Amino acid sequence: xxxxxxxxxxIRQVPEEVDAKLRELAVKExxxxxxxxxxxxxxxxxxxDSPLVFHDLDALAGSWVEDKAxxxxxxxxxxxxxxxxx
Numbered sequence: 001x002x003x004x005x006x007x008x009x010x011i012r013q014v015p016e017e018v019d020a021k022l023r024e025l026a027v028k029e030x031x032x033x034x035x036x037x038x039x040x041x042x043x044x045x046x047x048x049d050s051p052l053v054f055h056d057l058d059a060l061a062g063s064w065v066e067d068k069a070x071x072x073x074x075x076x077x078x079x080x081x082x083x084x085x086x
Contacts, residue, residue: 022037025040027040
């Protein structure tokens, strides 16, 4: 089996915002900065089969609270006006 070459890049002039986001990502994912950068490059280059997963709304998951007054107020939006569909 042929070993893949270990290719290295030197990237200069990384904007501070990009550096901060990559470092944040590494901490959040519990991985090295190198791995976070490689993963970001892999996704951006379209070289990964799995889709990019976003976690923007994770804080809302499981936070639904039943509210009968809200449900009642929203029920009017469930009515179909047949006159508008002709």
